[in-house]
Amino acid sequence: MQTTDILLTNAHILTMDEQMNQFNPGAIAINGDSIIAVGPEADIKKEYAGRETVDCGGSLLMPGLINAHTHVPMTLLRGLADDLRLDVWLSGYMWPVEREFVSPEFVRLGTQIACAELIRSGVTTFNDMYFYEESVAKATAEAGMRAVCGQSVLKFPVADADSYEDSMEIARDYIQRWKGHPLIIPSIAPHAPYTTTPEILRATAELAKEFDVPLHIHIAETSFEVENMRNENGMPVVPYVKKQGLFEAKVIAAHCVHIDPGEMRTLLHAGAGVSHNPSSNLKLASGFAPVMKMLETGLNVGIGTDGPASNNDLDMFEEVRLAAFIAKAVTNDPTSLPAATALTMATRLGAQALHIGHLTGSLTPGRRADLILIDGGRGQLNAALTALNRLGIEGITVAGLAKREEEIYVPEREAPIRLERRDPALQLLQTVRDETHRFAVSSHRRRRSKRTLHSELEDLPGIGDKRRRLLIERFGSLSGVKQASEQDLINVLGRKIGKTLYAELHPA
Numbered sequence: 001m002q003t004t005d006i007l008l009t010n011a012h013i014l015t016m017d018e019q020m021n022q023f024n025p026g027a028i029a030i031n032g033d034s035i036i037a038v039g040p041e042a043d044i045k046k047e048y049a050g051r052e053t054v055d056c057g058g059s060l061l062m063p064g065l066i067n068a069h070t071h072v073p074m075t076l077l078r079g080l081a082d083d084l085r086l087d088v089w090l091s092g093y094m095w096p097v098e099r100e101f102v103s104p105e106f107v108r109l110g111t112q113i114a115c116a117e118l119i120r121s122g123v124t125t126f127n128d129m130y131f132y133e134e135s136v137a138k139a140t141a142e143a144g145m146r147a148v149c150g151q152s153v154l155k156f157p158v159a160d161a162d163s164y165e166d167s168m169e170i171a172r173d174y175i176q177r178w179k180g181h182p183l184i185i186p187s188i189a190p191h192a193p194y195t196t197t198p199e200i201l202r203a204t205a206e207l208a209k210e211f212d213v214p215l216h217i218h219i220a221e222t223s224f225e226v227e228n229m230r231n232e233n234g235m236p237v238v239p240y241v242k243k244q245g246l247f248e249a250k251v252i253a254a255h256c257v258h259i260d261p262g263e264m265r266t267l268l269h270a271g272a273g274v275s276h277n278p279s280s281n282l283k284l285a286s287g288f289a290p291v292m293k294m295l296e297t298g299l300n301v302g303i304g305t306d307g308p309a310s311n312n313d314l315d316m317f318e319e320v321r322l323a324a325f326i327a328k329a330v331t332n333d334p335t336s337l338p339a340a341t342a343l344t345m346a347t348r349l350g351a352q353a354l355h356i357g358h359l360t361g362s363l364t365p366g367r368r369a370d371l372i373l374i375d376g377g378r379g380q381l382n383a384a385l386t387a388l389n390r391l392g393i394e395g396i397t398v399a400g401l402a403k404r405e406e407e408i409y410v411p412e413r414e415a416p417i418r419l420e421r422r423d424p425a426l427q428l429l430q431t432v433r434d435e436t437h438r439f440a441v442s443s444h445r446r447r448r449s450k451r452t453l454h455s456e457l458e459d460l461p462g463i464g465d466k467r468r469r470l471l472i473e474r475f476g477s478l479s480g481v482k483q484a485s486e487q488d489l490i491n492v493l494g495r496k497i498g499k500t501l502y503a504e505l506h507p508a
């Protein structure tokens with residue numbers, strides 16, 4: 001008889017392992033932060049005695065869900081701008097607001113709120129990409145969750161860096177310090193091919209290789225992106241990033257809405273993981289990702305919520321349901337993407353997509369004890385996740401029942417982080433929200449007032465009315481035009497005028 005820290009008994013166990021083993025009644029033996037044994041209750045009880053034994057009351061015990069692509073601090077930007085095209089939404093609203101307001105404190109708060117929501121929806125691991133990513137990592141580790149935290153790199157000035165070189169330095173320093181952390185896997189995140197340069201893609205892949213950490217990027221999210229890529233580089237997105245050496249790194253490709261079978265094979269051979277983000281693709285009308293084809297190709301496809309501002313929530317059970325339903329509708333075949341496959345995507349395949357399949361995603365001996373217990377008797381799954389972390393086993397990442405959005409549980413016994421209504425943190429959240437909303441409303445008004453815009457743009461040299469209209473349509477404001485890359489301006493205005501305008505706006 002072997003003694004372990006904890007024995008969970010009398011559970012209906014969905015292991016989500018390769019054989020999809022289920023045990024009912026089943027039991028799991030846990031030591032430290034890892035699963036020692038899992039199987040039929042009678043067998044486990046014969047071999048193991050727990051210092052603490054918990055009767056799960058016949059509830060469903062399964063791996064915590066894995067949110068394969070998100071930007072957690074954007075909980076603070078939720079509802080700021082909806083019903084817009086991705087490029088307008090990004091360059092007209094999100095990026096200007098982020099440049100203005102995002103700080104380490106903003107990121108910490110946004111992450112805390114997100115962790116509460118994620119925990120409530122049964123998530124134990126997520127894959128993030130944002131600015132000040134070290135603040136995401138800190139707040140996530142405090143909440144007791146596991147995450148791949150990717151420091152963003154873009155070609156223009158962003159909230160935490162004036163140049164891409166600065167971002168690279170921040171990323172290197174952050175990765176060095178967090179590599180080997182029990183809960184956080186640091187990573188690097190060149191935002192997307194259209195917001196980076198070949199040089200950035202090469203440099204980020206090199207850095208990821210050097211530290212053997214994942215590289216997280218948006219790939220082929222919209223048809224607009226693919227069209228631009230074809231016009232500018234004569235090839236689709238996946239071959240383009242391959243040409244820059246991206247696949248020498250462990251890539252996590254978010255979206256992959258507009259990729260063809262050849263690109264899927266390239267991703268497969270590169271060992272890249274994919275995150276399918278059904279709500280975000282619906283909200284931004286990005287299209288329908290070829291999920292069935294990707295799975296048939298053999299790709300590890302996980303499911304992600306994307307940032308809370310493009311969703312507008314972090315509910316993974318809803319995401320699993322949508323992934324299954326949309327696949328059925330799109331293929332005109334109700335047998336497409338059955339429930340078990342959808343759930344596998346949200347657990348084991350998701351972990352593999354994030355290159356951490358050896359750590360989490362299934363209830364298998366040797367994996368971390370990232371568990372959720374679902375009380376089926378209470379009907380709603382996400383309302384009924386029971387707090388395993390109240391058991392207080394240090395190092396176990398567990399999902400718990402957050403009674404309200406403002407509560408976040410940490411692994412220490414009886415020590416949840418509670419953000420009460422009067423909490424200074426929540427008050428700051430309110431301030432940030434108020435200010436960002438005001439900012440967005442005023443920038444929206446500016447955008448609405450075409451006359452003002454026209455006169456703003458009158459300063460631009462050599463630009464007639466027709467071209468001015470094109471610029472307004474594409475970039476929304478004078479500052480949008482000023483932030484545009486030379487290539488963006490060339491795309492809108494043609495080579496000669498685009499180059500001239502860029503040179504006028506960016507005197508060396």
Ligand SMILES: [Zn+2]
Pocket residue numbers: 069070071218254306307
């Ligand atoms: Zn995203």
